[in-house]
Amino acid sequence: MKIKKALIAITTSVLLATSIAPTFSVNQSVQAANYSKSEAAQVRKFQTEYKQLNQQTYNQNNLYVKAPNFADPFDPGQLDADYIQTSMDYVNYYRALAGLPNEANNKTINDDAQIGAGVLAAVNAKTSLRAHGLLGYKKPKYISNKDWNTAESATLGNINFLESDDGATAGEIVTDLLQDDNNIAGIGDTGHRALLLSARATRMGIGAAYGRSNGKFYSVQNGVFADDILRKPVKNTVTFPSNGVSPYELLDSDTPWSVYFANQKINRTPKVYITDMTTNKKAQATRVHNFGSDYYGDGYSAALTFMPGKLKLVNTHKYKVQIKGIYTYTFRLFRQNSTLKTSKKKVVKHAKKTANKKHSNHK
Known part of the structure; x- marks a missing residue:
């Protein structure tokens, strides 16, 4: 999946395609002999965790338990619980790789994130840095001041703009934010990754909604909290x-x-x-x-x-x-999407004076 990302203080992204593939060649057959004992144990642990991650594709037909209402009374909608859980599973998988603890997820911050996504969808927000904090957008009459203020805060976190008729998995969206490889804010800007891999963050809310009339899929990671910024980092x-x-x-x-x-x-x-x-x-x-x-x-x-x-x-x-x-x-x-093979050691019995030795090369 290829994404453009924008960053203002902390984050935004745009999905342009739906395939993630490395550009380098690799030998698929890998055995444990390529790794130290501790490395092999880590690799197997992460490979096992990666295989357990949900690969469900989400689109406008299966994203919601309750669809948004872009009229009076405004309702940002309710997400399928599996979408939220899978998003957090990916966030915490990548945090574990970086040696960071899991982030928590709860209803309050999810609700705020969903209001953020729902409001972005209500105003058909453009793929722009100005989506952060809803800069320059006019509040529709059917959205309350309270919900608008909540959305302004929630959208200061990571935003993903998906432009695809096929939808995406929750993991693809999280992964693109982690890779941060085409940021509208400038080459090399990895603010989305920095939020995902924050050494101070303790929690994150997940929201998502399709645009009122533009077919764009807005995803929000609500993860900017003043009390977290003031915490002691878990890693330097x-x-x-x-x-x-x-x-x-x-x-x-x-x-x-x-x-x-x-x-x-x-x-x-x-x-x-x-x-x-x-x-x-x-x-x-x-x-x-x-x-x-x-x-x-x-x-x-x-x-x-x-x-x-x-x-x-x-x-x-x-x-x-x-x-x-x-x-x-x-x-x-x-390779996370693989299984590290066990290295087979051959015992060679030596004669009194000579021994036949067999060598095997592992790639």
Whole structure:
């Protein structure tokens, strides 16, 4: 799925297609010998969790338990509970990859998010940064001041504008916000990802609605709360790709990488180097951006984004990211939509003086 995203203080996105596919070649047959014991355990854990995620496609026919009413009395509608649950399952799967705790979800923040989505749908909001906070939009007479104010606040979180007749899975929408690979606010801006991977956030509300007359599918992730911003971060540094093991499928050729700092300020744009530790090939990152404190609302005092340059990414390879003079970390790629095979060891009995040894190469 290809998305355009917009960011104002924190977030927005537009779905243009419905397929997510990496752009790099990979050998599908992978065995545990490619990973350390701890890496293999992590890979199997995440592969198992990924397989359990719901892949239901949602469209205007099955999104709601109760459809919105764009008239007096205004009703933002009620979502299928599975859509909300699946959205949060994906959010928390990606947070777990980043070493972050789950976010909670409750009726109050879901209701607010649904009001936000319902109001966006009521005004047929354009794919624009101005959808955040409903800037420049006139309140329809059938929407109360209370609901309008709620929508203004809820739409300061992530917004997704889906432009497709086929609908999408809840996971596709969350994944596109995580990848943040075509942000209207500018190349390399990953504010949507920063909200999803906030080191301070504790909860998120989910809302969605189809436009009153434009057929556009609006999704809202209500996740900007003052009390969360003031919390102590659960991690000082959050990276994408994630430290440790990271899904190969998420790294499309146009997906920016990022490192967020919760307790550090960076006043320069450093050089970044990426090394394939499996082949010992090294490349300098390109399009390095320092977003400073732009993601403060997501809980970060500093944020760097960059592209891996000309370095080829290969499944099972281990990589080192060096932000010169600031931070270094490593990760190994794995395929989340697969099953790591058990490495079979062959016992060879040795004769007294000689032994026949068999070697097997694992790719």
